[in-house]
Amino acid sequence: MSSPADHQPSKKPMKEAPVPRPSSSVLLISPTNQILLLHRVKKASSFASAHVFPGGALSKTHDGDIPDVNDPGRHQDGPAYRLAAIRETFEECGILLAKSKTTGKLFTGISDEEREQGRRAVHSGTVKFTDLLEKWGALPDTSSLIPFTRWITPPNVPRRFSTQMYIYFLPLNSTSPTKRAAPAGTPPESGVEEEDELVIPNPTHDGGIEHTAARFLPPNKWIDLARRNRIILFPPQFFLTLLLSPYLSANVTSPSSPTPSYEELALEREKLMDFFSKPRTYDGQPEVPLSEACISPVVLGKGEYGEKAQDGVGGVDKHTAVLVLDRPGREVEEQGLSRRGIREWVVTTKFKGEGPRDVDVRKREDVLGKGVEKGKL
Numbered sequence: 574m575s576s577p578a579d580h581q582p583s584k585k586p587m588k589e590a591p592v593p594r595p596s597s598s599v600l601l602i603s604p605t606n607q608i609l610l611l612h613r614v615k616k617a618s619s620f621a622s623a624h625v626f627p628g629g630a631l632s633k634t635h636d637g638d639i640p641d642v643n644d645p646g647r648h649q650d651g652p653a654y655r656l657a658a659i660r661e662t663f664e665e666c667g668i669l670l671a672k673s674k675t676t677g678k679l680f681t682g683i684s685d686e687e688r689e690q691g692r693r694a695v696h697s698g699t700v701k702f703t704d705l706l707e708k709w710g711a712l713p714d715t716s717s718l719i720p721f722t723r724w725i726t727p728p729n730v731p732r733r734f735s736t737q738m739y740i741y742f743l744p745l746n747s748t749s750p751t752k753r754a755a756p757a758g759t760p761p762e763s764g765v766e767e768e769d770e771l772v773i774p775n776p777t778h779d780g781g782i783e784h785t786a787a788r789f790l791p792p793n794k795w796i797d798l799a800r801r802n803r804i805i806l807f808p809p810q811f812f813l814t815l816l817l818s819p820y821l822s823a824n825v826t827s828p829s830s831p832t833p834s835y836e837e838l839a840l841e842r843e844k845l846m847d848f849f850s851k852p853r854t855y856d857g858q859p860e861v862p863l864s865e866a867c868i869s870p871v872v873l874g875k876g877e878y879g880e881k882a883q884d885g886v887g888g889v890d891k892h893t894a895v896l897v898l899d900r901p902g903r904e905v906e907e908q909g910l911s912r913r914g915i916r917e918w919v920v921t922t923k924f925k926g927e928g929p930r931d932v933d934v935r936k937r938e939d940v941l942g943k944g945v946e947k948g949k950l
Contacts, residue, residue: 590728593735593904595639595647597658598628600721600740600813601668601776605832606821606841607789608814609776611665612804623805623928624795626813628736629661635695635702636660647735648723648867648905648912654737655715660695660702662741666776666787667692670718670741671711679744680711681774688774717741719849722915724809725869725902735904738813745838791822805928808870808896808920815934816863820845855917855937868914869902873941893931895940896920 601609610624631639636656640646663669667688671680683691691709694700706713718739726733776787792814799806806814821841824830833841853860873895897919901912919937922929 590903591731591733592642593648593725593733593902595631595654595657596629596734596736597631597654597661598626598736598738599658599662599670599718600626600738600817601662601666601670602740602742602821602842603789604743604745604838605789605825606838607791607825608795608817608821609666609668609787609789610795610810611776612786612788623807623810624799625807625810626738627662627665628658629665630734631657632660634698645908645910648725648902648908650720650723650737652715655718655739656702656713658718658737658739658741659713659715663702664692664696667774668743668776669711670714671706671709672714674710674712679714680709682711683709685774714741720864721813721849722809722863723867725867725905727869727871728903735902736809738809742842745835745842791825792818793823793826799932802930805930806932807929808922808932809868811932812898812918812920812934817845820848853917858916860915860917861913863915865912866915867901867905867912868898869900869905870896870898870920871900872896893921893923896922897937897941 603609609627611627613623613625631653633639636653639653640649640651659670669680669688672678673680673682691700691705695702695705703713718741721738721740723735723737725735776789795804795806795814796811796818798804799811822833823841824833849863853862897914897916899914899916900906901914905912917937918934919940920932920934921940922932924930
């Protein structure tokens with residue numbers, strides 16, 4: 574993944590593709606089942622001016638051993654990816670996804686001032702993230718991260734990443750300080766569990782270093798804003814947010830919409846987890862689970878990924894790029910681990926100077942017809 578400028582192919586022929594840099598990103602779900610997006614500054618090194626999930630590159634200093642380029646774990650969920658997801662979320666929006674060593678609950682036992690001081694210290698590298706958590710008596714809640722696809726930047730783009738996406742559910746708050754039990758059969762990783770009423774700090778931007786705003790909104794609202802080109806969502810963010818939109822806060826369509834009840838919110842999460850866990854098929858063949866899907870977008874037709882003018886394939890005009898999502902990327906294919914992307918959907922978009930516009934997700938057969946495989950016509 575990259576900045577808008579980096580979606581243009583390299584001006585000079587590259588002798589070999591840049592190595593994808595390991596990174597993590599979190600789809601953070603609020604207690605009312607809304608999703609957090611951050612608005613990137615115009616001069617950001619990646620995703621300039623776009624709305625993004627909190628996340629960033631892995632750090633040897635903070636996150637521990639990072640799998641080597643040829644290591645099978647380089648492009649798979651692992652400890653370093655999970656710790657980076659927790660750390661980057663804290664750095665970028667101020668919400669600490671950690672558990673108290675004393676209570677085992679989500680850690681909220683510091684003042685806003687302490688939180689901001691710690692956030693700046695980690696970002697500047699003056700304190701190690703795990704040392705800060707130890708000082709506060711907290712443990713990173715890596716076990717509650719739910720893998721939700723991996724995305725690898727195509728090889729002709731100058732800045733490349735191998736990004737592990739996760740979902741994290743902030744706990745549903747009870748309507749009173751009394752404890753409430755989760756509905757029967759609720760998956761333990763869904764965030765629906767017996768929980769005291771907690772005060773989740775409001776997300777904040779990082780002082781303009783990388784972001785200018787941080788906000789929770791229903792997934793359907795973010796998608797609506799992107800479809801009207803009010804905001805920039807790159808294909809991975811658009812695709813994943815769209816997948817969540819039928820399940821989370823789907824009936825919250827305006828500020829006047831009533832907030833769903835605790836039971837309704839719990840049911841929304843249960844249905845989403847059911848969608849994740851149920852086997853899916855496409856064109857009579859099994860689809861890879863979303864937790865295991867590895868996607869390196871491929872543009873069909875003439876031209877390369879990110880070029881402003883495509884030749885037009887399937888049912889789109891020549892200025893619209895069609896990105897298929899079924900390839901895991903050359904690096905992963907060379908490891909011989911049989912990783913796969915997703916065949917059922919394609920992404921269509923028009924690449925403008927400021928980034929992708931008119932992004933949408935459509936069924937593969939609606940654009941390409943049947944029988945188009947492996948990113949070829």
